[in-house]
Amino acid sequence: MIRQLQLMTFVRITLxxxxxxxxxxxxxxxxxxxxxxxxxxxxxxxxxLELRFALKLRVQNLNESALAYDGFSVRLDLDGRGVAxxxxxxxxxxxRFSEAVxxxxxxxxxFSAFRQMFGRVTAHQxxxxxxxxxxxxxxxxRLGGVDGSFATRFGDQGELDLFANRSAEPVDEVN
Numbered sequence: 150m151i152r153q154l155q156l157m158t159f160v161r162i163t164l165x166x167x168x169x170x171x172x173x174x175x176x177x178x179x180x181x182x183x184x185x186x187x188x189x190x191x192x193x194x195x196x197x198l199e200l201r202f203a204l205k206l207r208v209q210n211l212n213e214s215a216l217a218y219d220g221f222s223v224r225l226d227l228d229g230r231g232v233a234x235x236x237x238x239x240x241x242x243x244x245r246f247s248e249a250v251x252x253x254x255x256x257x258x259x260f261s262a263f264r265q266m267f268g269r270v271t272a273h274q275x276x277x278x279x280x281x282x283x284x285x286x287x288x289x290x291r292l293g294g295v296d297g298s299f300a301t302r303f304g305d306q307g308e309l310d311l312f313a314n315r316s317a318e319p320v321d322e323v324n
Contacts, residue, residue: 183216183243184209185303187288188250198259204235206251208292208303210243216292216301217242221253223290227309230265233257240295283308 186207193201204223210216219240225233235255243249287306294300 180214180301181211183292183301183303184211185288185290185305187305190255193254200257200259200262202233202255202257203252204233204255206253206290207248208243208251209248210245213245215242215244217295217298218292218301219295220293221251221290222293223253223255223288225255226287226289227265227284228268229285229287230261230268232261232265240293283310285309 187204188207189205190202191205193203195201204225206223208216217240220236220238222236223234224231233255235253237251237253239251239253241249285306285308287304289302289304291303292301
């Protein structure tokens with residue numbers, strides 16, 4: 150009887166704590182995920198059978214409060230295949246309704262690059278323009294939280310058309 154009473158008390162306290170925690174989370178103001186776009190990359194010295202690049206990301210903070218971060222990581226997929234990844238232990242803060250360009254080193258193994266090219270060719274066998282088709286990409290990452298706060302996750306996806314025909318229209322010169 151005493152054991153059953155203790156169990157009932159434990160269950161009630163647990164339920165009250167759960168309700169308190171869930172209602173507390175509901176009162177936190179909503180934060181929008183940052184908008185992240187790839188804005189460039191520069192080659193870095195390679196090591197062995199890998200290519201290394203400095204990936205530049207434009208991060209826009211769409212919130213009413215500053216976005217502090219301590220470290221960040223990214224993963225880049227091309228045509229649904231993991232190709233590149235990178236991490237940085239940089240820390241900083243992006244002011245409210247502001248943006249910053251963050252740079253981190255990413256690595257692409259020669260095997261991943263070969264697998265990507267081979268997969269693209271075999272997926273479009275018999276198509277002479279397979280290499281010139283747009284490449285779908287997906288970028289996923291996270292900005293590490295500061296002092297135990299939660300990490301902020303972000304993502305971007307789209308298509309890269311490296312061989313798009315760009316018509317060269319004449320430019321009128323003003324003298």
